[in-house]
Amino acid sequence: MRRADRYGDEVYRILADIIYKKINDPRISGIASLTGVEVSGDLTVARVFYSVYGSDEDRKKASDAFDRAKGFLRKELASRMRSKKVPRLVFMEDMSLRYGESIDRLLKSVAGIRDDKE
Structure with missing residues (x-):
């Protein structure tokens, strides 16, 4: 396992704990969850992926909330790393959930077309 991967796993674990225990923002709590962290090879940038269960408005609110909490999260991360x-x-x-949902809808529509032809 690469050093950046191990580092990313540690960042993920710590951020998930901080978000679960210390963030009380309703724009994040209960509707957003972390799905992964990718850290650059030089360990200076961590791309934190999250998914949001809700509407487009909920996604926008969660994005704003994560951007606003960025400084707090980095400070907490520094104290624990x-x-x-x-x-x-x-x-x-993380768009994979939305992408999966769209593929699922397409497959169901194709199945519906097949049922109509039979």
């Missing part, structure tokens, strides 16, 4: 350097956090919505 064993490393001297703490990566810059970049929050990105």
Whole structure:
């Protein structure tokens, strides 16, 4: 396992704990969850992926909330990490859930067309 992968796993574990225990923002709590962290090879940037269960408006609110909490989360991360350097956090919505839902809808529509032809 690469060093950046191990570091990313640690960042993920710590951020998930902080978000679960210390963030009381309703725009995040209960509707957003972390799905992964990718850290650059030089360990200076961590792309934090999250998914949102809700409407497009909920996604926008969660994005804003993560951007506003970025400084707090980085400070908390610094206090818990064993490393001297703490990566810059970049929050990105994980689109795989939405992509999967669209594929599911397409497959169901194709199945519906087949049922009509039979």
